Amino acid sequence: GGKDGGIVINDDWPGYSLELFNYPKHYSGDLECVYIPHGVIMDRTERLARNIMGDLGDHDIVVLCVLKAGYQFCADLVERIKALSRNSDHTLPMSVNFIRLKSYVNDQSTEDLHIVGAEDLSFLTGKNVLIVEAIVDTGKTMKTLLKHVEAFRPKMIKVAGLLVKRVPNSSGCLPDYVGFEIPNRFVVGYALDYNEYFRDLNVSFSSFKTDFNFTDV
Numbered sequence: 001g002g003k004d005g006g007i008v009i010n011d012d013w014p015g016y017s018l019e020l021f022n023y024p025k026h027y028s029g030d031l032e033c034v035y036i037p038h039g040v041i042m043d044r045t046e047r048l049a050r051n052i053m054g055d056l057g058d059h060d061i062v063v064l065c066v067l068k069a070g071y072q073f074c075a076d077l078v079e080r081i082k083a084l085s086r087n088s089d090h091t092l093p094m095s096v097n098f099i100r101l102k103s104y105v106n107d108q109s110t111e112d113l114h115i116v117g118a119e120d121l122s123f124l125t126g127k128n129v130l131i132v133e134a135i136v137d138t139g140k141t142m143k144t145l146l147k148h149v150e151a152f153r154p155k156m157i158k159v160a161g162l163l164v165k166r167v168p169n170s171s172g173c174l175p176d177y178v179g180f181e182i183p184n185r186f187v188v189g190y191a192l193d194y195n196e197y198f199r200d201l202n203v204s205f206s207s208f209k210t211d212f213n214f215t216d217v
């Protein structure tokens with residue numbers, strides 16, 4: 001069984017100097033540091049895949065990827081689960097589905113979340129469901145999603161979250177599989193955006209400068 005709290009990144013971690021890595025020119029000046037290098041994410045993801053296989057490896061699973069930020073982590077995680085599956089006697093039939101959560105409150109804390117895409121999740125009934133999220137902050141998104149998914153009576157629900165922020169978690173919900181526990185800083189890259197900027201950033205999880213000016217992009 002694979003429940004651990006993830007790799008802990010301490011509050012005083014300064015990150016790596018940007019000059020040590022390649023990153024797109026159009027973001028030069030906007031980023032502070034490389035917080036978690038891509039290779040470390042890949043290695044951690046490989047271990048999460050093993051933990052997930054250990055827990056779910058004898059059943060079919062339905063992966064539910066939370067867009068948009070979750071797509072990169074989900075793709076990499078599914079790749080590694082498939083690699084383990086083809087190298088083992090246990091095989092894991094897997095299907096991947098996508099949902100998107102949207103808040104209709106401008107700029108406000110996302111109290112009222114609306115699920116876009118697969119409102120009817122009846123295909124989850126009786127299945128083992130793996131929800132894949134990029135980041136859990138207050139936990140509201142995860143809580144809303146769990147409530148919605150539970151209504152379709154899956155056999156089992158597990159949640160994989162690549163990042164969990166060290167903040168007062170208002171919902172009390174934590175993923176079953178956690179990649180990294182990070183300080184309360186805003187991070188971008190590896191499909192995590194800021195108003196759609198930085199999704200194309202491949203050095204992972206740079207935190208950007210607080211005086212970031214969008215007209216500069």
Ligand code: 5GP
Nearest residue numbers: 069136137138139140141185186187192193
């Ligand atoms: P929640 O507070 O519901 O746990 O998180 C809500 C959503 O806020 C996450 O799914 C993610 O889309 C976004 N979010 C929270 N923290 C960060 C962050 O540091 N960077 C980025 N790019 N998005 C974040």
